[in-house]
Amino acid sequence: MDTAKLHWEKVIKRPDFGAILIATVLFLGFATLDYDGFFNAFTMRNVLHFSAILGLVALGQTLVLIVKEVDLSVGSVYGIGGISYILFEPQLGVIGAATAVLMGAALIGLINAALILRGKLSAVIVTLCGLFFYRGAIYLMTGAGVPRFATEARQHWFNQLLGGQAMGIPNSVWIFLLVALIFHLLLTRSAFGNQLYAVGGDAPSALSRGVRNDLIKTWAFVACSVLAAFAGILTIADRPQTYVSMGYQFELEAIAAAIVGGCSLRGGRGTVLGAILGALIIVSVRYQLVGMGAPSSWFITFVGVLLISVVVFNRLLGVWIYGKQPAAE
Amino acid sequence: MTATTTTHGPADSVVIRTRRSLMRGLVHYRETIAVLVALVLTLVFAVTTNGVFLNHANMVSVTHVTAVLAIIAIGQSLVICAGEIDISVGSIFAMGAMTFLALAPEFGVFAAVGTALLVGFMIGAFNGYLVAYLGIPSLIITLSSLFIFRGIAYMLVQDGALRIPLAERLAMDGYLAFGSGTFFGFNNSVLWMLAFMVVLHLVMFTMPFGNRLLAVGGDAKSATSRGVRVRRVKLTAFIVVGLCAAFAGILEANKVGYADGTTGRLMELEAIAACVVGGCALAGGRMSIIGTIAGAFILASIQSYLVITGTTPQLYLVVMATFVICAALLDARVRQWALRLR
Numbered sequence: 001m002d003t004a005k006l007h008w009e010k011v012i013k014r015p016d017f018g019a020i021l022i023a024t025v026l027f028l029g030f031a032t033l034d035y036d037g038f039f040n041a042f043t044m045r046n047v048l049h050f051s052a053i054l055g056l057v058a059l060g061q062t063l064v065l066i067v068k069e070v071d072l073s074v075g076s077v078y079g080i081g082g083i084s085y086i087l088f089e090p091q092l093g094v095i096g097a098a099t100a101v102l103m104g105a106a107l108i109g110l111i112n113a114a115l116i117l118r119g120k121l122s123a124v125i126v127t128l129c130g131l132f133f134y135r136g137a138i139y140l141m142t143g144a145g146v147p148r149f150a151t152e153a154r155q156h157w158f159n160q161l162l163g164g165q166a167m168g169i170p171n172s173v174w175i176f177l178l179v180a181l182i183f184h185l186l187l188t189r190s191a192f193g194n195q196l197y198a199v200g201g202d203a204p205s206a207l208s209r210g211v212r213n214d215l216i217k218t219w220a221f222v223a224c225s226v227l228a229a230f231a232g233i234l235t236i237a238d239r240p241q242t243y244v245s246m247g248y249q250f251e252l253e254a255i256a257a258a259i260v261g262g263c264s265l266r267g268g269r270g271t272v273l274g275a276i277l278g279a280l281i282i283v284s285v286r287y288q289l290v291g292m293g294a295p296s297s298w299f300i301t302f303v304g305v306l307l308i309s310v311v312v313f314n315r316l317l318g319v320w321i322y323g324k325q326p327a328a329e
Numbered sequence: 330m331t332a333t334t335t336t337h338g339p340a341d342s343v344v345i346r347t348r349r350s351l352m353r354g355l356v357h358y359r360e361t362i363a364v365l366v367a368l369v370l371t372l373v374f375a376v377t378t379n380g381v382f383l384n385h386a387n388m389v390s391v392t393h394v395t396a397v398l399a400i401i402a403i404g405q406s407l408v409i410c411a412g413e414i415d416i417s418v419g420s421i422f423a424m425g426a427m428t429f430l431a432l433a434p435e436f437g438v439f440a441a442v443g444t445a446l447l448v449g450f451m452i453g454a455f456n457g458y459l460v461a462y463l464g465i466p467s468l469i470i471t472l473s474s475l476f477i478f479r480g481i482a483y484m485l486v487q488d489g490a491l492r493i494p495l496a497e498r499l500a501m502d503g504y505l506a507f508g509s510g511t512f513f514g515f516n517n518s519v520l521w522m523l524a525f526m527v528v529l530h531l532v533m534f535t536m537p538f539g540n541r542l543l544a545v546g547g548d549a550k551s552a553t554s555r556g557v558r559v560r561r562v563k564l565t566a567f568i569v570v571g572l573c574a575a576f577a578g579i580l581e582a583n584k585v586g587y588a589d590g591t592t593g594r595l596m597e598l599e600a601i602a603a604c605v606v607g608g609c610a611l612a613g614g615r616m617s618i619i620g621t622i623a624g625a626f627i628l629a630s631i632q633s634y635l636v637i638t639g640t641t642p643q644l645y646l647v648v649m650a651t652f653v654i655c656a657a658l659l660d661a662r663v664r665q666w667a668l669r670l671r
Contacts, residue, residue: 002439065457069651070468072629113651115658119658119661121657121658122612124601124659125611125653125654128602129650129651129653129654131650132598133646133650134645135646136643136644136647136648139643140641140644140647141643146411160608185533252472252475252476255469255472259469265466265469266466297483297484300476300480301484302484304474304475304476305473305477306476307476308470311470312459312463312465316465
């Protein structure tokens with residue numbers, strides 16, 4: 001067999017192949033049909049910033065999808081993370097509030113994992129209830145409106161670090177890239193990453209090889225919730241004003257980003273690069289649509305169409321590569 | 330050996346037999362728990378509100394909310410029974426409501442209902458085709474359609490709203506047949522719910538289709554080996570839930586004469602919650618139509634109770650989530666316990 005063909009096959013079999021393809025086509029398209037200066041500094045800054053936020057949540061979702069579970073509560077956790085960061089700040093100070101939020105998020109992840117793994121409930125039901133519960137909790141905590149961040153708190157070095165910018169690029173992007181690098185190394189170079197894929201790919205085999213499936217899954221859920229809440233903190237550090245609807249339907253965007261990035265609900269597939277590209281695709285399309293003057297409602301329709309196209313494309317690609325008929329069940 | 334024979338003496342056997350049949354009831358009739366909880370909750374709510382909960386006006390509103398939610402949830406229970414899930418029902422609900430309101434003034438009520446049902450059918454068929462024939466997980470497909478049709482719903486009203494004034498509504502031929510009219514002071518929607526219940530209960534538990542659907546959800550491979558066309562059965566389940574959700578949308582739109590982009594938001598979650606509370610197994614193969622209706626009634630009652638007692642309505646989300654988790658945990662425990670005693 002010639003090596004060129006082997007190499008080509010290796011690329012095409014990457015789980016994030018679809019995302020790489022779409023991102024390339026999309027950005028070539030944007031560059032040629034540049035209606036309103038998509039590549040100007042202001043738009044680019046926003047696109048990168050919001051891609052970083054969505055990317056963090058999508059990254060957490062990717063971990064959960066790799067172990068063959070799903071977390072529908074990330075949108076509410078993102079919202080409650082950001083809003084409690086503001087609410088806790090007067091009593092706990094900036095650092096204290098951030099710590100409290102992240103610890104709370106870890107607890108949320110633990111509760112999810114406990115109910116799913118110990119309680120033997122389906123992840124869809126548990127995290128759907130989580131979505132409700134934390135959204136309701138936001139309403140109960142805030143009443144009607146969300147208070148603004150105090151000005152002194154904004155000036156705090158921690159918020160400057162999270163919300164400022166360096167070399168013309170928002171710090172949120174740098175932080176996201178750092179987190180992504182850590183998770184990339186964790187997934188590709190460490191035993192833990194190997195175990196994550198093993199648990200999602202074939203749980204009984206993983207168990208027979210001595211992987212503690214429940215422990216690995218618990219880590220995935222905890223990481224997912226913590227990353228979502230951290231994304232909430234980053235959002236607030238950049239823009240101190242928000243609404244009770246913060247993060248509404250964000251879980252859908254995060255899942256869409258993860259799936260576009262090559263994750264499969266069947267588990268065992270997904271990469272960090274895929275999550276990054278998935279988030280970038282979704283956010284940049286939103287800005288391009290807004291730039292073209294499309295009503296904001298078009299965006300969610302587009303995300304849906306994109307999601308369906310990607311899964312159908314991946315499905316057909318799989319059939320084409322492996323010559324398998326689509327499964328009946 | 331001797332010890333067992335002594336405990337199974339004639340005095341004990343009646344107790345044991347009753348206990349066994351009770352346990353078998355819990356295992357076999359999945360709606361038992363939901364119906365019992367619904368009765369107990371009704372009693373508790375009635376007592377703690379000094380009867381306000383049970384008065385006519387409140388019951389009219391609770392039963393209408395129950396009916397609309399239950400019609401969606403019944404459809405959802407079929408899909409869940411097939412081992413799939415449809416989270417786009419809220420958007421189908423909105424599309425049904427909007428199609429009805431947009432067409433009713435011009436083309437008459439029945440044409441509007443027909444078209445709205447056609448829309449539900451098409452969306453259901455779209456979901457079902459992609460899930461059944463391409464083998465893509467239903468969570469992803471229906472998540473996408475949730476997005477797509479919610480966006481289209483916003484586009485249809487251009488961030489405004491569709492409404493028909495009351496006088497105009499009442500002047501239309503046949504308008505009162507769908508949700509606006511009353512019988513004994515209750516909304517017609519309740520009659521529609523009962524019709525759906527009877528038809529789908531008979532289909533599920535007396536006809537071959539129901540048997541096939543249960544088989545597909547229980548074990549798709551065995552069903553295939555027995556000659557069940559799994560794909561077609563799943564496609565049908567998705568079409569039924571599309572029709573149910575669109576019809577529920579028609580009933581609601583008919584009653585309030587108003588729909589905007591947020592119509593039916595969170596409805597998908599409530600419908601799934603009603604199924605879980607009603608004893609449907611999310612893994613598929615086990616379901617109950619009556620239990621699902623009891624589940625919808627429980628959710629509607631909790632909502633109404635929070636309003637009556639003057640608690641912040643936002644508490645509904647928190648209470649509902651806690652309730653559903655407890656119901657799911659309890660359901661599994663009670664069933665295991667009952668199975669062991671058998």
